[in-house]
Amino acid sequence: MMKYKEIGFKLTPQRLAILDYLEGNTAHPSAEEIDRALSEKFPTMSLATVYNTLETLRQKGLVQELSIDPDKKRFDPNIRPHNHLMCIDCRRIIDVHTNFDLSLNDRDKANFIVLGHHVEFYGRCPECRKAAEGRA
Ligand code: ZN
Ligand code: MN
Numbered sequence: 001m002m003k004y005k006e007i008g009f010k011l012t013p014q015r016l017a018i019l020d021y022l023e024g025n026t027a028h029p030s031a032e033e034i035d036r037a038l039s040e041k042f043p044t045m046s047l048a049t050v051y052n053t054l055e056t057l058r059q060k061g062l063v064q065e066l067s068i069d070p071d072k073k074r075f076d077p078n079i080r081p082h083n084h085l086m087c088i089d090c091r092r093i094i095d096v097h098t099n100f101d102l103s104l105n106d107r108d109k110a111n112f113i114v115l116g117h118h119v120e121f122y123g124r125c126p127e128c129r130k131a132a133e134g135r136a
Contacts, residue, residue, distance in 0.1 A: 009056055014038075014045050018053045022063065022077040028084070028093040030072045068093060068120045081116055087125035089132075096121060 009015070017038050021029075029037075031050045039045040054075055057063040064076040068086050074093060083096035102117050124132070 014049050015053050017042050028074040028076050030074050083119040085121040088122050089128035092125055
């Protein structure tokens with residue numbers, strides 16, 4: 001994801017732990033999940049620290065903030081353009097690497113320079129479908 005020394009902010013043990021947690025993480029965690037995962041080993045970890053660190057990383061373009069989950073922001077250390085698929089039951093988010101040709105016609109483009117797009121898919125994962133069948 002990133003070279004620690006290039007980030008340009010003071011690396012406290014808490015911030016370093018957050019960076020380590022995010023490195024290669026494909027689970028698209030929320031700030032709350034990161035806080036929960038790290039607060040046992042780092043008792044001084046707080047949700048505020050997690051939020052502030054994520055916001056700094058986002059401003060520096062080192063982490064993507066995803067809005068696919070309507071309940072909470074989710075974070076992705078993979079900053080390359082890609083799309084996402086979320087299970088509406090367990091809120092698991094997986095990467096979608098299919099490329100879509102989503103060029104806008106001139107009318108819709110309205111003289112904007114379009115820099116990118118993000119496609120959000122919603123569905124039900126195999127585990128949740130199985131659980132639903134078990135209840136039926
Ligand atoms: Zn699911
Ligand atoms: Mn992703």
